[in-house]
Amino acid sequence: MLTLENVGVRYGGVDALRDVSLVVERGRVLGLIGPNGAGKTTLVNATTGLAPLASGSVRLDDLRIDGLPAHRIARAGVARTYQNIRLFGALDVHANLAAGAFARPQRLHDDEIRSLLERAGIANVDPAAQASSLAYGDQRRLEIARALAAAPSVLMLDEPAAGMNPSETVRLVDTFRAIAASGIAVLLIEHDMTLVRAACDAVVVLNFGEVIARGTPSDVARDPVVVEAYLGTGAEALA
């Protein structure tokens, strides 16, 4: 279980995050939504050690992980994907998955490679293919497979559907639900409300670095504060 308590992040004189608290439980998918610049990626960066906390704490089960260097947080069991794909492009698919399993003591076997690709929904991808040569959607899914290779207890997905077409996005729902069902706590940052509603058990809404709402996807979608902050007057888009 990942627990953020009163987390604050400051860039210069600007509060990128202020008093953000949330819990991501094992076996569940928590959605994190909000307008551009709300602080969603900053929250992931703060959790994974890439942005220093100005206040608050981050715990992975009983282990306090804020203040640890990024590689130690990863080794503790927090895996992530990136808003802009950050595969090891010159390496082949196999090596990318081995990279994901870097912190694990045992070698990644071929059957695990196949299993990881299958879990990410790209069972048809050749492990010997160069990562950067894959289709865009497959690269997104390979990044998920790489994160899963770490056998994480928490998986943070930063806009995994960005750039995907609607049919690819729909298929992601099953992928995320299956990942959560395997006992992983999943935090999903996403703009696509169709995906959020289908995949998430609960949603936290950020705006200007603060939590403005939380609840089930349908409750949040009806919250007038969220509608105003997220979409201005276009309330029907969340409905």
Added chain:
Amino acid sequence: MNALADFYARHSQLIDQIGINAVLALSLSVSLQAGQLALAQAAFMGIAAYVSAILTLNYHWPTAATILVAVIAAAVVGAALAYPVRRLRGVFLAIATIGFGEIVRVIANNLGVTGGAEGMSGLPQDANTLAIYASLAVVALVLFLLSRTKFALAVALVREDEHAARGVGVDVGTVRTLSLALGGAIAGLAGALYAHSSAFITPNDFGFERMEQILVWCVIGGVTSPVGAVLGAAGLSVLPELIRFLADYREITNGIILLLVIVFVPGGLASLWRRGPVRVRV
């Protein structure tokens, strides 16, 4: 057999030089494979050469022991250098490490124990062809064995994307430090061999010109390929002998070759046989 002996007698110096240059090229290749344009190999080489020379001439240590201590000294300096340059990347790292090389050269130029600008002479020429190529083989073997470890994967990940490497649990700082230390150790080995091969060293043997040569070997061979680096070093070491009629234009010739490689084979010679994605199996 006589022809071979005759060939060796005529070219033994060049053959030894090729071996030492190949070791040097491997030392820079280690840093380049970790994505670090750290250009301090000539300095590491010089430090080790002087350590070995001082221990030999002033303290009368056996040559093998001086080489061992020299290699350790160069490795320690490499590891220590990693700290002040830990936040530098690309051209900034290159400039800082070139600056470090100049500091080493100037210090050697002004210290009494190093013989100042006149350098040190009278070293026993114990680094014969067999010792040099045995050293090259040991370095190649160590690098081959390392290529089968997680360290090789970490090096490749740091080269590709430091940010993402951290995200999968790679301690980037340690990888950078170890690669500089390893590169320093290998360059140090080359330096100690050089000192005990040429019998005479001066600070200018380890200046920017030497560093530039090493970089050119690696660029021509392929910056992430140890085999390419060795071929680049061997090729450019032999080339001046093959084109003696252009001796007056040696630097220009080297420059033209470098440009041709960059333009037509940007991945270096290694890219001629190495196609497709990088495969790391650990």
